[in-house]
Amino acid sequence: MDEFSKYRSPLVSRYASKEMSYNFSDRKKFTTWRKLWIYLAKAEKALGLPVTDAQVTEMESHAEDIDFAMAAVEESKLRHDVMAHVHTFAHCCPTAAPIIHLGATSCYVGDNTDLILLRDGFDILLPKLARVIDRLSNFAEKYAGLPTLGFTHYQPAQLTTVGKRACLWLQDLAMDMRNLKRAREDLRFRGVKGTTGTQASFLQLFQGDHDKVEDLDRMVTEMAGFKKAYMVTGQTYSRKVDIDSLSHLASMGATIHKICTDIRLLANLKEIEEPFEKEQIGSSAMAYKRNPMRCERCCSLARHLIALLADPLQTASVQWLERTLDDSANRRISLPESFLTADIILSTLQNITEGLVVYPKVIERHIRHELPFMATENIIMAMVKAGGNRQDCHEKIRVLSQQAANVVKQEGGDNDLLARVQADPYFAPILGHLDNILDPKTFIGRAPQQVARFLSEEVRPLLEPYKAEIDVKIELEL
Numbered sequence: 352m353d354e355f356s357k358y359r360s361p362l363v364s365r366y367a368s369k370e371m372s373y374n375f376s377d378r379k380k381f382t383t384w385r386k387l388w389i390y391l392a393k394a395e396k397a398l399g400l401p402v403t404d405a406q407v408t409e410m411e412s413h414a415e416d417i418d419f420a421m422a423a424v425e426e427s428k429l430r431h432d433v434m435a436h437v438h439t440f441a442h443c444c445p446t447a448a449p450i451i452h453l454g455a456t457s458c459y460v461g462d463n464t465d466l467i468l469l470r471d472g473f474d475i476l477l478p479k480l481a482r483v484i485d486r487l488s489n490f491a492e493k494y495a496g497l498p499t500l501g502f503t504h505y506q507p508a509q510l511t512t513v514g515k516r517a518c519l520w521l522q523d524l525a526m527d528m529r530n531l532k533r534a535r536e537d538l539r540f541r542g543v544k545g546t547t548g549t550q551a552s553f554l555q556l557f558q559g560d561h562d563k564v565e566d567l568d569r570m571v572t573e574m575a576g577f578k579k580a581y582m583v584t585g586q587t588y589s590r591k592v593d594i595d596s597l598s599h600l601a602s603m604g605a606t607i608h609k610i611c612t613d614i615r616l617l618a619n620l621k622e623i624e625e626p627f628e629k630e631q632i633g634s635s636a637m638a639y640k641r642n643p644m645r646c647e648r649c650c651s652l653a654r655h656l657i658a659l660l661a662d663p664l665q666t667a668s669v670q671w672l673e674r675t676l677d678d679s680a681n682r683r684i685s686l687p688e689s690f691l692t693a694d695i696i697l698s699t700l701q702n703i704t705e706g707l708v709v710y711p712k713v714i715e716r717h718i719r720h721e722l723p724f725m726a727t728e729n730i731i732m733a734m735v736k737a738g739g740n741r742q743d744c745h746e747k748i749r750v751l752s753q754q755a756a757n758v759v760k761q762e763g764g765d766n767d768l769l770a771r772v773q774a775d776p777y778f779a780p781i782l783g784h785l786d787n788i789l790d791p792k793t794f795i796g797r798a799p800q801q802v803a804r805f806l807s808e809e810v811r812p813l814l815e816p817y818k819a820e821i822d823v824k825i826e827l828e829l
Contacts, residue, residue, distance in 0.1 A: 362695065363691065366652075366695040366699075367694055368475075368695075368698060372691070374471050374472055374475060375686075377419065381436055382417065383464045385417070386575075387459065387463055387571075387575070388460065390570075391455060391543065392407050392447070392450055394543075394570040394571050395450070395556070398557065398563045398566055399563070400453070401450075402450050402453075403446075405446055407447070409447045410447045413440070413443045413444050417436075417439065418439055418443070422435050423435075425439055431457075434457075437451055437452050453556070454556050455543070455552075456544075458541065458587050458674075459543065463540060465686065466539070466540055466577075466592075468687075468690075469596050469690075470538050470576075470577075473535035473538075473596075474535070475690075475694065476600075476697060477531055477532065477817070478817050479697040480527065480528055480603070480697055481528070481816075481817035481820070482701050483697060483700050483704055484521060486705050487517055490514070490517050491802055492803075493514065494513035494514040494517070495512060495515070496512055496514070496792070497512050497513045498512055498714075498795050499516065499714045499717075500717050500721055501516075505616070507725075509725065510725070510791055511798055512795050512799060512802070513623075513709060514799070515795075515798040515799075515801060515802055518802055518805050521810055523606040524603075525810060525813055526602075526606075529813075530599040530602060533599075534595055534596050538592070538596075539577060539580055539588075540571075540579070541580065541584055541587070542572050542584075543571050546586060547586055547674075548584040548585045548586060550564050550568070568580055585673035585674050586674035587670075587678070590667035590670055591667050593663035593667065593682065594663045594667055596686075597660050597662075597685065598660055598663075600690070601660040603693060604652075604653040604654075604657045604692070604696065605657060607653050607697075607700055608649070608650050608657075611643075612646075614703070615643045618641075620717065621713045622713050622714050624643070625643050625646055625706065645699050645702060645703050646703060648696075649696045652695055659688055659689045660689075719766075721766070722794070723755070723772075724752060724756075724766070726789050727752060727768075729793075730748060730781070731748060733781045733788055734781055737780035737781055738780065739780070751768055751771045754771060755767050755771060769785070773785070
């Protein structure tokens with residue numbers, strides 16, 4: 352059967368990066384198992400167990416050359432994936448065969464490998480998130496002072512700036528960056544704990560020497576690149592660790608869904624667009640369309656990422672006593688898919704933020720349509736300063752505003768409130784100041800200053816650890 356005659360996950364076949372696809376590949380998984388067996392043998396040898404240099408050398412020489420066909424045959428016979436790979440490894444390491452997996456349980460390789468993959472997955476995601484934040488920071492800085500309509504309830508509201516709105520997105524992404532870093536740093540190694548977490552098999556191997564058992568746990572943990580191991584486990588590490596990792600990915604999914612939804616709404620207004628390739632087709636029927644395909648992809652996959660969080664929540668809740676195996680099949684799907692999906696939407700969002708297009712003239716036209724209504728309070732204040740009565744002015748503005756609103760809503764015309772004010776002799780004392788009163792920049796408050804301070808104090812420092820990787824560009828491929 353060829354590859355096109357069976358289901359392939361589009362997460363890998365269509366979207367995910369090579370590095371994240373490899374991170375959750377069988378080759379990475381099973382070579383990591385072999386490395387863990389090598390770490391165990393080395394540590395056991397160093398602590399006095401009968402493991403020879405020749406056995407360790409033999410294992411190291413075959414760490415990468417996995418016979419997957421043999422392992423599949425073994426698993427079909429044994430119905431046990433770990434023992435299938437123990438036998439496959441032993442076949443090419445006959446000298447080391449007696450000491451492979453010595454004292455260990457399946458979760459020694461299974462759970463420790465999962466923790467390594469989670470750690471390495473975060474290490475792939477964090478620079479990608481940093482690049483998105485960097486691109487969006489540059490965008491916010493560039494448009495820090497460009498006035499635009501704010502929207503509450505998706506109705507026109509007080510003006511903000513294009514850059515300030517981008518800072519709302521950045522603030523959420525910065526929270527995601529801190530959360531992902533914390534989740535990565537909080538990961539510990541399961542270590543060498545035995546079948547139910549008591550280390551009984553290793554205590555027996557070391558003839559009751561508790562110090563050597565603790566040394567073994569510490570040495571293997573350090574060889575695997577972890578600073579700490581969980582002090583207590585059952586057969587597995589607590590499945591709440593999976594909740595902690597995937598909840599932050601799901602939270603980032605919510606952030607990206609909100610950002611891309613905002614861009615889609617603004618694209619409908621023709622104020623901002625995602626990049627659109629020269630030969631890209633928006634619709635098979637409507638040739639003129641420029642659909643926000645990348646943002647729609649992010650929203651679609653972000654929903655999947657959010658939904659995946661239900662898996663570890665339920666899995667952790669139904670783990671009986673020291674362990675049940677009903678976690679296994681679920682985790683084979685939920686852990687890789689969460690990281691693969693997060694990887695895809697970050698890469699896609701980087702591509703979007705590197706090519707966002709802003710249309711200032713369209714934004715200016717929308718402001719002109721709404722600003723006269725928003726400026727009514729300023730007009731009243733100017734009239735009072737010019738000697739007018741606040742209540743009389745308020746009534747004048749109320750009547751003229753309703754007339755202008757009727758033109759907009761009932762007749763489909765433009766907002767002509769300003770023309771009505773200019774034509775009314777009552778407002779003659781301030782006609783010379785109307786341009787200043789209606790300057791959009793007087794309605795944006797401290798938005799430019801907020802952008803500058805936020806980027807300087809909160810965003811740029813987050814990016815410092817990723818300086819060497821910040822300039823990598825993303826080419827989206829199918």
